[in-house]
Amino acid sequence: MEQAAAAPPPHILVVDDDREIRDLLAKFLERQRFRVTTARDAREARRVWPNGHFQLVVLDLMLPGEGGLDFARWLRTQSDVPIVMLTALGEETDRIIGLELGADDYLSKPFNPRELLARIRAVLRRAGEPSEKREEKPARGLHFAGWTLEPTRRRLLSPDGVEVPLTGGEYDLLVALVDRANKVLTRDMLLDLLRGRQAGPFDRAIDVAISRLRRKLEDDGRHAQLIKTVRGGGYVLAAEVTRV
């Protein structure tokens, strides 16, 4: 985080109703050189919002009074600030609504602090990219070569509408490839995009994940048509992507 040291540290708003978690999270993130402000509920968050210049919001969806989803909705009317949601385990509906509202990522409680850190960094990196795609982010579906990727539900549908389950790593990899369709992504770029998600040797993990993805997309590894191997160490998704 050398750049972070040079530039002013990103300011993060943590909204959670449990004081201990709030304080511990603030302390943990401050140690990672973030600037942190906490709020115990939506009302307090609204109060601190205007003057905070926040780069990211960590939002617990289970808030007393006005719920987290309502606050996220309000927040979206104010700004494009990235949101990482903390959801109750198994509250699929809340999570899907949150992602459709434009939240950038989610973790279910109890989460691992390091996982949260990785997600925060990944989201901040994506937000920092000079990309026009961020504005149209709440896409319900990305179509490519007959396949459909549904970001809000994190799932892949085959051309005949059958869900094809993916591992977390495979999904992230596919999103990265689809987001940059017809652009060559080197192994290093993919590693950088996926860091924090995967355990083990990353370098091999990319190749393994690509071969698994190809098998699930029924893309023959030796004559791959969809995810093509580029000589010199990279991959490209060769398909037109349409957003719905």
Next chain:
Amino acid sequence: MTPTPGPTPAPAAAAPAPRPAWLRRLHLHLWPRSLAGRTAVLLVMALTVVQAAGLVIHALDRVDLQRLAQTHDIALRAITLYRAVALAPPAERALVARTFDVTSDSAAQLAPNPPIEDLMLTPLALQRQLRADMMLVPMPQTQRPRDQVFLGGPAYGRLAVGLQLPDGQWLNVTTAMPPPRPWNSATFLIAFLVMTAAAAALTVWAVRRLIRPVATLAAAADALGRDVNAPPLPETGPLEVATAAAAFNTMAARIRRFVDDRTFMLTAIGHDLRTPITRLKLRAEFMEDDEQRAKMLADLDELAAMVSATLAFGRDVAGDEPVRAVNLVALIRTLLDETVDARPEAEALVTYAGPEHLTVRARPVALKRALTNLVHNALNYGRCAHVMLAPPLGSVVTVLVDDEGPGIPPDQLDLVFQPFHRGEGSRNRETGGTGLGLPIARNILRAHGGDVTLANRPGGGARATVTLPLPA
């Protein structure tokens, strides 16, 4: 005989007399096992008895009628012949009498004496009948028989009638009088059989109809055993059936409430545990000792996994996740890959064999959890997990999860599906687990209309057999 000390009631009185062997065999072969069958057999038997009784009454009626007709016929034939003989000139009388002898079973002759046969006198009632019938044929009063003698009757098979002519001679007529044969009718047996068969068919149909609710009740009880949220029975039909259905529904509702209460408690505990676990995970990050921190985080991960399993078990497994078409092979590969990602050392121990594409209708997240639990169970207790997808048979697809462990004691094969049951009979931390993996798997699969069973393979190791219905 039980060697019971002290005063005992007479054993013979207590024990029913043993039935002869042939009766038991008959009982075994003819006595149906189903209630419908038994009721039908009893009804048909009763019906047959009633039919037979009706037929006997009918036959007795026919006996009377036949006898009446027979008597009438004989009387008329005899008196007609008598009239012809009496009106004929005396020289021709013997000739006229012989013309009667046209049938083999009767004969007539003129004699100076009444008939001498080895027969008793005809019963008085029959005599009266014969005399009355003879009066029906008109003739001059002077020509009527001077005397009449009747011998024999149906009991002898023959009847001899002696009629004295005005000149003192006797005209003796002997005819066969067979005992009545009321059963001697072609339509009789056919009618009996047709009526019995029709009644039996109607009985079987009606009994089946009436008994059907019992089968429905049994099916509902079975469904309730698999899924407490099975739809209630319709409280319709005959009064008794509707009452039974209502009682059953009430019982199901009570069981459901009981299960719901326990589930709610479990879920509440699980929910409440998440906040302290999150806090502890954050606190662990501030520990200086790297080794202790790693261990503490591992403990907390285990705790979180247990809470997550408890919540998954507590939540209605059908949940709000919609059923949709899903590629089962991709789902299996995904969960195997995730398993290997989480424990790289298990890479060679986890295999898949089967087709590359198979679509089922399922709740993907729930189904993945169920199969994951089975794979983890195989890895934890059986050292490896070989997943095989058999080609679909009929409308069922079978997934096998084999391991190479010590197997499961036969008496535990079903117990391990009970919540918090531990295979080794101990809560050994070494093997980890929450005791909920297999119950969750079974709950989820049953909610999909499938099931999972465990068995020991002949070659060693255990095998989990998962069945899932295929989309029609």
